[in-house]
Amino acid sequence: MVDDLSFAAVLDDLCRRPPGRRRPFSNVELARAVNDLGGDITDGYISLLRKGHRDNPTLQTIQDLAAALGVCPAAFVGGRRERDGDECPRRTFSARLRHLFEAIYPPEQGPFTPEDVAAAISTDGRYGSISASHIRELLNPETRPNPRLKHMLALAGHFGLTGEDGAPQAAYFLDDRLAAAIDAELADLKKLRDAGVVEFAARVVEHASTWSPELRRQAVEAITKAVESGETRWVFPLGGSDR
Template sequence: MTRSFAATLDDLCGRRKIANTDLAKAVAALGGDMTNSYISHLRKGLRDNPTLQTIEYLAAALDVCPAAFVGGRTERLGQEWPRRSFPARLRRLFDKVYPVSRGPFTPEEVARAVSERGTYGSISSSYLRELLNPAPDTLPNPRLKHLLGLADHFGLADDNGPQATYFLDDRVAATFDAELDDFIALREAGVVELVTRVAERAPHWSPEMRRQAVSAFTQAVESGETNWVYPAPDGES
């Protein structure tokens, strides 16, 4: 499992031999406001739901990538402060990540799904709308559990749990966005729907039917055909 925020912060401070007071001063030098008492509570796990801004200030002060606090890379690569737009990244998930059989999720649907699951607390649809479209000169500042809950809902996960690194690592986000663009192209061409239908029906097919399906699919790919229609054989639904 990914280490807790407290364990990661404590380890980073220990490796750099930096006291809470010195870390608070480093944050202040960056323009933040964080007491050494609050940092102590974070290191001990007495406070476990810091805001995005807190994570970014701590990462900059400790000279690490913000994603280090959610199981991502530790080393910083080039200029990673300040961060890229969180609202733009969240809007991309809302606009592009949804099941093949339906359209984009609404803020109400996402808020309800995250809140009902309960693993990462609750979030309201009105707050989601604020995160998606913040008021001018307003800096969105979701908490860690919000990042984890949103990552979980939109399927950004692996065996260790939700991958909130998408919100905290520009390199990871760029890779994911490129893969998402490829997926969207396949979805718009009907490939995703075809594969879904094949996966649903394949267990009931005979060996000959499987051979025909593979042949038809291969021919369509080689020809560049985008009108993916595969009628069920007689007697199959």
């Protein structure tokens, strides 16, 4: 699993074996390359990152290092390494975070508030804590947010963006290609929610253990019909009889 604890290993490996370069990057050379591209970093800080003495770089630092090393920024969080030309995200971090707030939430509850998300992340504690006010700053495009790695991991995990190994897919914030694929899935989720299927499924979970095979078959047929027809006004008798 690649997360903030292995950021050092990823960076060190990329410095030792940089794509498209015959020899390794020293810390001084990499700092110079970052600064030549308009970034701002010191060789001392790169040394701390490579040794794991610092493990929570900002989004801007990750993007600057990726540009200098010739990789996709998502490489640092377990995503793809190959770079698609100009890897500057076409959507800002705040735009992507706002999209998650709008698209992902429990059907019986409605959209999360910054307080909800801050409380959940801070209670879990895996990636430290975060305040509701800071989340509001991250959501505000006018603040030009520059979140740190652990907050990106925590937010991805909270909204259920996880890979096959269960690790948070913070690459959603760093990779346009992956973000487009996830956004397409979220669009499908919205269609199901608008048709009442998501709410229906949540109710099914509460009752299905007591259902007979015939009633389960009827539930599947009802869901399939609603999805295929696009009908938004449909009813399945969750408390009904299968006789």
